[in-house]
Amino acid sequence: MPSFNESDLFNSESRALGPAAVGSQVSLMSIISVVTIVTFNVLRPKNKMVYEPKVKYHVGNKPPPGISDSLFGWLPPLLHTKEPELVDKLGLDAITFLRFGRLMRWLFTGVTALTCGILLPVNAVYNVKKVSSEKRDVLSMLTIRDVSGNILFVHVAVTYLITFLIMGFVYIHWKKMVELRRQWFRSPEYVQSFYTRTLQVTHVPKEYQSDDGIRAIFETYKAPYPATSVHIGRKVERLPELIEYHNATVRKLETYLVKYLKNGTVGKKRPTIRICGICGCGWRKRDAIDFYTEKLKRTEAAVEEYRNQIDTRKAESYGFASMAAVPYAHIVARELKDRHPEGTDISLAPNPKDIIWDNMDKTPAQIRTKRKIGFLWLCLVCFFNTVPLFIISFLANLNQIKFYVPFLRSWASASPSSFAVVSGILPPTISGIFGFFLPIIMRWLSQFMGALTYSKLDRQVVRHYFAFLVFSQLVIFTLIGVIFNAGQAILEDIGTDNFKDIVNNLDTLPHIINRTYIIQSSYWLTFFPLFGRTPRDIREWTQPPEFPYAVYYSNLLFMASVGLVFAPLAPLVSLAAAIVFWMSSWVFKYQLMFVFISKVESGGRLWNVVINRLLFLVVLMQALMVLTIGLQPGFKRLYWISTIPPIFIIALFKVHLSRLFSDQFLYYTPTDDELSAAKVHSEGADQKGNRLERRFGHPSLQTELFTPMLHAEMMPLLSEVYRGKIGKDQAKLDEYGGQKMEAQVVEGIKIAAIEQRDLEYDPALYRRDRGELDWDTRSMASTAFMGNI
Incomplete structure (x- = not known):
């Protein structure tokens, strides 16, 4: 009885096309990269307003390192300026981003060493010995696609090594980030800022919506330290x-x-x-x-x-209270964070520049309503984004579709090289174009859903955008490919099988899904290379631009998701990821040193968000490995259980990290000596001139x-x-x-x-x-x- 014919589904012509498509995209992007680097080196010395605005327009006494006008004058400061010097010049948000980039580049260097050093030879040798030459190509023989039998235990063992490698890197960098946060909490810039010893009080009941009411909340619940001044918000209307x-x-x-x-x-x-x-x-x-x-x-x-x-305006449901010293504010915030006195939420106040004031007066009921509406809009946006996904998947599966489109079939026969170039270049290019506007929409929706600060808005954008990228690009995109492949197989069987036979053959669909994931690794190899005015006008145009941390973090995480998910299945993808991470880390370092600024310093608060997503990617990698091993022929049925333990190991590791580092990361924990030596501000000084109200x-x-x-x-x-x-x-x-x-x-x-x-x-x-x-x-x-x- 005929079944879905994989020899037809993944025929020799299809396999030959993959390497050509990948090669065309890598070649094109390499040429573009070389041209870009040469152009940058030529234009940079005479266009410093564009390429080095921070050299002239640095903040205060924190200029970036000197940079010469020679052709490669930008390289020495990039290579020799280390983190301790950059912390003071760039701020902790920039350093956190650069440290995450450094974590990614070394992590994927290690992953590449494991996968390419161990799995590539295993896959290649197995294919040479066990798979006939007409059923393999240069790319497929380097993947797990045709590997079966007990040799798969090598792949399982490598996933364990990758898991432990990631745990080690994450622990080392988490520990360093806690140390950097402790230094930031003790820095003169932080200690001398007024907002750092201020608490924010939200969801204040009506009977407490006054200055006296805010003070009564702290006195009733016997806060460890009294407030030196208080302020209730007032409605500003229009x-x-x-x-x-x-x-x-x-x-x-x-x-x-x-x-x-x-x-x-x-x-x-x-x-x-x-x-x-x-x-x-x-x-x-x-x-x-x-x-x-x-x-x-x-x-x-x-x-x-x-x-x-x-x-004379009505009071709002939020207010602020200043403490006499920075350590006092952190101690009170930690003590009251879970107690919710009189139904309020008390937390460390953000920098006033960081506050989204339009959302401060929203009641919990209004926030819940806006979140529901925002979530529905988010689902709608994600749903309509499947349209470009169909286009991208259509282009990425041109080789399968050509059997139904005479024009494509004729084109592929007449000019296989141009057909390969288009199928390799267009999908990632269109993906990049459609992906440009999505973060903007998600940022607006996250703000609509009630984020109180821009830094929290960034964290929500990372969560939403990353989840969308993983679900749409890795899950939906592949399922669309499965539809194309399975549809082709069904149509081919219609002429030879009856309906009952076709239905009975659907049990091979999970195997097709698994093989589609592996085969589409070649697409991700093409994806990685992509990645008279008034005085007021003149003044605003010459400002150094703000660095969009949320978007770049999401993109780095998505590259990591592709690299990790395919690492044990198609090791070349992890190699491509490592190359991109190394290149991007230097590009981002230059941009943050000489071009971009941070809008509002949050002290690296995005760190725990992105690390949690990185750990989730390990679980995702292992889950796909469970599916792959479980569906491989020639592997005993219960052996797939050996792929499950890393999932639980990562879950326990995440709990351990939270207990070990969370409080140290979020709060300033002073020693007894630091507490006694802390600068204490008097109540009279804080109340004089309405300092809290003005700020x-x-x-x-x-x-x-x-x-x-x-x-x-x-x-x-x-x-x-x-x-x-x-x-x-x-x-x-x-x-x-x-x-x-x-x-x-x-x-x-x-x-x-x-x-x-x-x-x-x-x-x-x-x-x-x-x-x-x-x-x-x-x-x-x-x-x-x-x-x-």
Whole structure:
């Protein structure tokens, strides 16, 4: 009785195509890499604003190491600058990322040594002796695909060695990360920050929503140390929207002023705008400069009125309490974290710049609702993302599909080399294009679901994005391949078997799934190589970009998932992963040293999240090994049990790590000497000047409004732009760290003069928090609300 014919399913032509496709992709990506490196070396010395912005725009007295203008001048600082020096210059978030990259590159070097050093020879020798030449190719004979019998115990033994290798690397780096966190907790920068000795209180009941109520919570539950000052949040209503509206108006005014005074001369015709009526009808023309000047005066007055009324606004369900010393705050936070006094949650306060203020006032019921809605949207996004997966799988299985598409069959026969090139290059390229937007969507959904801080948002993005990548790319993608392969086999049997025989042959489907995983390892070998402006415009464009830790961590974890899952099945995949990790670790080190900055320092809080996912990958690798061994012919039925113990070993190891390192990682645990020597702040000093309220009040209450800025050489022309008397004054610019600039006062508003030397971004002056008004979701107010201004 005929069955799914594997000799047809994986015919010699198909096997010959795999190496050609892989070779074409590796060759193309190698050429692109060489061209990129050469171009970088040529352009870097004369384009430092692009390739080395941190050399000029470093923060404070923390410049990156010196770098020469020679062709390869960037190599010495990259090779010789070690972690102790970089901790102070880059921050612990950057060091944590680099340490994770270092962990990955050495881990996969070890995995490659085990798999390629042991399994490749075993697989190759077995195929040469046991498999006929017409049923194997260069790639398949290096995999576990056709290996069977007791020799598989070698593969099982290697998975044990990989498991112990990962446990060893993780333990060593976990221990070092705890040491780095302890150093960070004791650093002058941390100890001297006000937020580090502040506690955050959320879900405050209505009867406690006052300053006295917050203090009563701490006194009732007899916290080990008393609070030196307390502050309950107040509803700001539409004030943030109004400030954003004001600042957008400033930008518009600046744009029209620069346009009108271009090249140091007054334009022949004043700029105008059209003010629309209802549904685009009844519009009228207005002078743009006059229009935005009047609007600016109205918005400034409205903001001032809102701020003056803040004490009359309703209290929020969150507040803050400062402690006299940093160790006191950590001790109280640890003691109260599981006690939930009066139903509240008390934890260490994040840096105010890290807080997502729009989510702070959400009740637990609102958060639960938003999480349900967000989860449904997340499922919907993941569902629709199967469309590009079908496209990618279609391209990755061109060799199977060509039997049903005459054009593809003709193409493969006429030009097998070009067919191999397309089947090798297009799938990973399209995968990369579609994967660009997904992290952005997931970040927005995670924020919608109620994340309270940007650092927590990053952790959620890593969780969601990584889970999606593993499930969609490794599980769904392969199942689609199974459908193509099984469909081909069924269609071939239709002509020779009756329906009953076809149904009876479905018991071979698990074996086809297993073989599809192994065969598609060649796809992952192609995947790895892929991997007149205003002064304000000029200033913002020259800022060093922020490093997207969540996205890069997720991508590194996904590469690790592919490398580990296929390591015992197709060792060349782990070799490709090792090469990519080595290359990427140097690229990321250069970027973090000379290009990117961290938005808000969290002290490496993503470490435990990514390590947990790395340990999960070991379980995933072993689970697939269980399936592979259990389905291999010639292997005694119960021998597959030998592949299970590493799963339980990893679970116990994870529990051990949590008990050993978790508290040390999350909290500052002072010694008796450190506790007695800690700097203690008095209650009077903290309450004087409402320090807690200024730092942890909603940023819209404190942030400076944008002041219109104009090139200094254009300032004398303002008398020809505005009517009436023009006065002289100074403007305090928050964008320049509160520095005072020469300004002119026209029609009640100040316009600051900016010299050419001050145009570019300067972190010594520019406050990144800009009053901490840095919301990801900056919604504009309604038309009716803004129409009253």
